[in-house]
Structure formats: structure tokens, C-alpha cells
Amino acid sequence: MTSIKAVSLTRKFDNITAVDDLSFEVPEGEIFGLVGPDGAGKTTTMRLLTGILEPTSGEGWVYGKHIVKESESLKDNIGYMSQRFGLYEDLTVMENVNFYADIYCVSGNERSDRIEKLLGFSGLTPFKGRLAGKLSGGMKQKLGLACALIHTPKVLFLDEPTNGVDPVSRRDFWKILYNLLKEKVTIFYATSYLDEAERCKRVGLIHKGKMLRCDVPDKIKEEFKAKTLEEAFIKIINEWESHAGK
């Protein structure tokens, strides 16, 4: 089953085309990586697919729901962690987690198991009573992740979730993601860490709003005779720029 489908998705802001004619599909249970330089259009794409922003033209479906016409019911199936997650700085760690567990109607054993697991990964167990506003930058980021992962959505959108997260926690976070994939959750993952992109089933490279390449990481590397994705992406972008410039 197709979990995410975009057809000629386009979004303009005044004279900037932030997302330019994107078409792609992500099957259920896949982790799809979205990478691209700063300002490429990753966040805008996420906002379109989560029904927060309307496209200027084009269409999209997420878990069968149309991103404009069904933007409300679409939200029942998805989880979204934005680049700057909305924590309540005047609530404690535990109050924030409970707040999101309530919103998503997570209860009973599932609730306590989840909370324990997520606070464990984030290293926040000793700081349950601390105000979120008093946490360090990375601790806030991890609390945001814990809140976003408190329920199991059908499709999970993560916008650069590991920015500011230390290497130890980043490893633990990926273990959680692999477990979600086993439960058939579809993950749409924007990142500027290319080692994380390598672990995605497929990656899409966007630049200036356009999808320049979308494939399995190994194939992309092979095609461009590159050792790393970073090397391949630099080649792809340079090649594209030299054509576009003419």
C-alpha cells in the first residue's frame, strides 16, 4: 500500500518557489529520507504533507487522506515533529509527556511502558520534575522526540529530529526508529546528517524545491561512483547547477 503520495506538489511564497513540482510515493512501512541543502524546501514539503500549509498547486495523499480536502482527518493518522517542537516551557518534563499522552489518548499499560522507554532513551528519567524551560538544548530536543513518539501513528514525519542530539542518544534514537518500522509505521525523515540518510530505505535529494534524485542510497552512490552520499550529492547538485546556469 502507498502511504504517502505527492503529485506535482508546488508551493510558492511571493516570488520564491519553495517546493517545485514534486512527485513521489512512499510505500507503507518504509523509511524515506529527505535531504538537501539549507533552504531546499524540506520543511515546506513536510508542512504541505501534514496539512498545515496548502499547496499553490498539485495534490497529495497521506494514508489515503487528501492533504487539502481532508486535512483534519489526516491528522488522526500522523505524528509530526517539527524542526522546533512546541514544548510547554513552564511545564515539567513529566507534565509535558503526560500532556501529549492525553492528547493522543494513550492510556493504561501502553502509556506507562512507553513513557518509561522514551524517558530512558532520552536520559530524562532523573529530570522528570524539571521545568522544560530549564533543560539544555539537546534535552529539550529529546523531550520533543519523546512527546512525538508517545503514540504510534501510521505515518511519522520527522524534521531534522537529531539536531543538537548527542552521538550516544542518536544511536539509541535509531534503535527506536527500527522498532517502529517493524510495526509498519511509515517514516518521512528530513535530515542534514548524511550518515542517517544512508540508513533510510530510499532517499530523495531536493535542491531549490526540485527533486533531483530519488532512489536507494547504494544505487545513487554507484551511479556517481561516490564513496559516500555526501560526495554523490555534491556531484548531483553541481551537475544540475551547471545545466541550470546555461
Next chain:
Amino acid sequence: MPENNTVAVTSLEKKFGNFTAVNRINFEVSGGEIFGFLGPNGAGKSTTIRMLCGIISPTSGSGKVGGFDIIKEQGKIKQNIGYMSQRFSLYDDLTVEENIDFYSGIYRVPKDEKQARKEKIIGLAGLEAFRHRLTSTLSGGWKQRLALGCAIIHKPKIIFLDEPTSGVDPITRNNFWAIIKDMARNGITVFVTTHYMDEAENCGRMALIYKGSIIAMGTPEEMKTKIMKNTVLDIRVAKGEDWLDKIETLKGVEEAALFGVSIHAVVKDERAAIDAIKDIFKRSGLKDYKVTKIKATLEDVFVSLIEDYDKEHDESKKS
């Protein structure tokens, strides 16, 4: 001794209530050095930087930054250093140019130099096309570039960068580091934090702080050799994520994680661990795999030191 670009702290401590965020740390940074301050989330990096920049006062201990006392001369420090905080310090409702003008104003950049510096910064950050754009509409990575530019507009002798490259794309990260190295070559002292261990390779020296204490300090090379006590094995196997649990729970394996596409396993006894790993592959009839000993990366060292520290301290608690 000229000390207008050095940093030194003695027994520096910061408590919030009865929680110790920074626990009596000592270090020195010489002029023109790139000093990396690494550590897990909540280790005390930003708190230390805030004390060094004269934003908060230590609860005990002392320190000097650029020859100024971090307790008695906080104003002087702020005027003479550059500081890029972890959270955006920009005004969202100003344009790119207006933000730069604002910072050159508060840092009292001489009038006849303002324009030239502004152009330099815009060029450096690659913001030419965005100069009249409202900061709120810039993408995350662009904001970060602008923040770096604003932090160095007054050509400070010492600069504190708290995760300057967080959320910045790989190409721009390389540019950032080219700028940082260039500053150091010109005698500017750079104190920098990052969670990207590949970037930390660029530091002359680094300290690893954990739970408020400095637990290791040295050059990148020293960290990977003298300070690293464990061996790292690189395991190449299809669908690495499916093997991770099995390998991690093997006796003799301290830690296993995906590293790009291969698995890195940190082990104490190399021979025994290699045999044990090969054994689980053999038993499931798998032939296509490769296990090799490799030189530890900084990320391996980082994770290994943290885990060892936790183990030691858990045990000492129990006994």
C-alpha cells in the same frame, strides 16, 4: 604574558539549587587555538560557555577570558568577545541586513567600517540573495549562517560558538569550518561545541565533559589512541539493523551501533569478540560478511568513554 586572547578557569563550578551543572572544572586555552568542548546533552557545555561570556556567574571558582575576570569584569568580556548561542539570537522581525546593522551597532563597529564588514559577512554566509528577506522566513540553516556572521562582526579576539553547525547542511558545515580555521590562523581563539564528531577532528585540542566533570582532554589523535582503551570492530553485513541486538548482547561486546552502513562494535578482548561475532553469522548460515579491526573514530571514543564512566560509577554506587 600577553593574555588578551586566552582562556583559563580554575575549579569552576555552577549549581542551580542543589543540582551541580558544572563541577569544579579546570582548563586553559591558548591564543589562536581551536578548542572543542564536547559532551552529551546536559553535560554542562552551554552553562560553562555562559559563565565564560559573563552572562551568568559561577557559584565558586574563578576564571579569566581575554585577560578579564569572569566575575568582576563581565561587561568588558561581553564587549570583547564574540558569542553565538545555541538558540537563535536573531530578531525574527528584522531583515537580514537589519540584523547585521543591529549587531554592528551594539558592538560599536566604527562607522566607516560598517558597510564593508556587512558586505563581508553577507558574502561569507552566502546571504546575498536574501539581504532584504525577513529573518522569520529564512530556513533553519540560513538563520544559523546569519547568526555566525553577527557573532563575528566586531572582529573579536576570542569567539565562543555553541553548536554553530547544528542543522546546517554538510557543504555549509565545511564552509563554516573553513572560516573557523581561517580565524584561528589569524590568531583568534575559538571555543566551540558540536555534536558532529567528524567536525571535532578540526580542533587542536578538545575536552570531553560529562555530568559536569571533564573526563578526558587531548588532541584528536590522543583521544583516539592514548585515551581510547577499547578496540573497535567494523562489521559489514546486509541488513545490519537486524543483527544489532544479537551483536550488542554478545559477551565481550561493550556497545554496538550502526555507523553509516556498517556496524561498529566496541570490544575489550579483540580475539574473543571476533570469534563470537563470526560464530553467530556461521550458525545462521550466513557467508557474506566481513569483520575487521579499525582505528577508532572520535564518535567511537566519545561513546566508549561515556559508557565506561557510567559503568564505573554505577559499580561504585553499588559497592
